[in-house]
Every structure is written in structure tokens, then in C-alpha cells.
Amino acid sequence: GAVVSQHPSRVICKSGTSVKIECRSLDFQATTMFWYRQFPKQSLMLMATSNEGSKATYEQGVEKDKFLINHASLTLSTLTVTSAHPEDSSFYICSAPGQGFENYGYTFGSGTRLTVV
Amino acid sequence: AQTVTQSQPEMSVQEAETVTLSCTYDTSENNYYLFWYKQPPSRQMILVIRQEAYKQQNATENRFSVNFQKAAKSFSLKISDSQLGDTAMYFCAFMNFNQFYFGTGTSLTVIP
Numbered sequence: 001g002a003v004v005s006q007h008p009s010r011v012i013c014k015s016g017t018s019v020k021i022e023c024r025s026l027d028f029q030a031t032t033m034f035w036y037r038q039f040p041k042q043s044l045m046l047m048a049t050s051n052e053g054s055k056a057t058y059e060q061g062v063e064k065d066k067f068l069i070n071h072a073s074l075t076l077s078t079l080t081v082t083s084a085h086p087e088d089s090s091f092y093i094c095s096a097p098g099q100g101f102e103n104y105g106y107t108f109g110s111g112t113r114l115t116v117v
Numbered sequence: 118a119q120t121v122t123q124s125q126p127e128m129s130v131q132e133a134e135t136v137t138l139s140c141t142y143d144t145s146e147n148n149y150y151l152f153w154y155k156q157p158p159s160r161q162m163i164l165v166i167r168q169e170a171y172k173q174q175n176a177t178e179n180r181f182s183v184n185f186q187k188a189a190k191s192f193s194l195k196i197s198d199s200q201l202g203d204t205a206m207y208f209c210a211f212m213n214f215n216q217f218y219f220g221t222g223t224s225l226t227v228i229p
Contacts, residue, residue, distance in 0.1 A: 032215065043208060043219045044162075091160060097215065106152075106217065108162035 002028050004096050006109025013084055013116055021079045021112045023094035030096035033077035035069060038091040038111075047092075050077045084116040119144045121211050123220035130199045131228050137184075138194040138223045140209030149213035151185065151192045156222075157205040165207070168192065199227045 003026040013019050023033055031052045036044040048069050050056040056069035066088075068080040077096075081088055094109040120143045130136035142151070153165040168176045168185050176183050180200075184193045196203055204227045209220040 034217070038160075041206075041222075041224075043221045044217075046217070049216075093160075093162065095162070095217070106164070106212075108154075111160045111162075113160075 002026075002096075002107045004030070004094060004107045004109040006094055006112060008112060009110060010113045011115070013114070015085055015116055016083055018080055018082045019084055019114060021081075021092055021094075021114075023077050023079075023096070023109050025075045025096055025107075028096075029074035030077065031074060032097060033071060034095045035067075035077075035079050036093045036095065038093060040091075044093060047079075052077075081114065084114070086116045089114055089116045119146075119211050119213070119218045121209055121218050121220035123207075123209050123223050125223045126221070127224045127226075129226040129228055130196070132199055132201060134199055135195060135197045136199055136225065138196075138207055138209075138225065140192045140194070140220055142190050142192065142209075142211045142218075144190070144211065144213070146213050149211060151183075152210040152212065152217075153181070153183070153192075153194045154208045154210060154219075155203075155205045156208065157202075162208075166194065196225075201227050201229060203227050 005024045007022050033050045035047045037047050038044050047062045048056045048058045050069045050071040052071045058064045071077045093111045122141045149170045151168045155163045155165050166178045166181045180197045182195045206222045208222050211218045
């Protein structure tokens, strides 16, 4: 089935540095990738939608200059948290529509736990 | 705007028993999809079951089944013969136009 590989699974960084999270679709082409943020014991909150070859669409309240999204190819989307601060510590998950909805539905990456110290 | 409501923050069930998780949603759309996702402690989101709104027949996947009431905008998940591995957060989700809306989740604990 469709697989989205997300790396790293965990990252600890110092305040003020940038962190890049990658999501790759392994056996299908993902023209769209959704990026979510999840706080402990809460639901997934959509941050932005990336589309291959065009600018990402950000949800209201999400700073596009802080959360840089690049969808460089049909199999790779990246989220860069720039000048990270402790309040950016969270769990980040990507998701992509699979190849043929009837067969795969939507596939999620395994998530990245970001801790900013 | 679409909203998804899960009114049961936490639930528990004895192993081998049956449990039903509730979900309601609000939309003015006629064509959409509904999902239940499971998120175990590993945090990996796993698709449990899905339902197309145009289908009247309730979806079933092994021990998991749904009760889809379109007019009432209700989409409950029934887990039969509960197993310890079913312990997880369960999210109800609504999708149309390629965008998901998630409920707040129900934490299910299966008791040995």
C-alpha cells in the first residue's frame, strides 16, 4: 500500500535554530501533502497544504515565514521550522492522498516529535 | 465550515466486549467521506474504516463497523470483540474537496 516516510522521528534543537522535516511518498506520487501539528492529547490541526510546483497554502494563524514548506518534487515535501522557540515544540505529521482513493485513502507519515530547548 | 464532534473524551471496555464510539458532524455538503483513524501510543495514524456518503450501506472491516446516519449526520464506530491492541486514541474525520477535518478524539482503553 501507499507509504509516506517521515524523518526525523524525533529531533531536539536549540532555541533560535532551524529544523527541517521531510516527508517522502515511497511508492506513489504525492502532488499534495498536508502538514499537521498535534499537541499532547489533542487533535490534529492542519497547518498548511503543499502542492508540487506551487506555493503552499497556509491555514489562518500559521506564520508562513516561520513554517517554510517546500514541495520540490512529486515525492518530497519538507517543512522547515525557522528560528525555533520552545512554543514550537510539538508533534508534526504529514499526510498525502494515496494513489487511487478507493484503494488507499489518505496515508500519514509516522510523525516528528520536535523539542526546542 | 465543517465541524466534527466527538463527545466522549475517554472510554474503556473489557477485553472481548463491544464498544461504540460516537461522532457527529456538521456540513452543508452532500458528497463527502467519513473516516475513523486510530492513533496508538506510537502516534502513527492508522486508517480503521471509511464510509462514502453516497453509500447507504454501513462499512465493515473485520471487527470494526460503522453506523452511518446521513440525515442525522452521525457516524459511530463499533468495535466488537475488543482486543488489548485496540487501546488507542480514535479520531473521527470528515473529508471533502481534498481536505480533512478531525474530531477531538476519544481515548479508548481495553481492560484485560
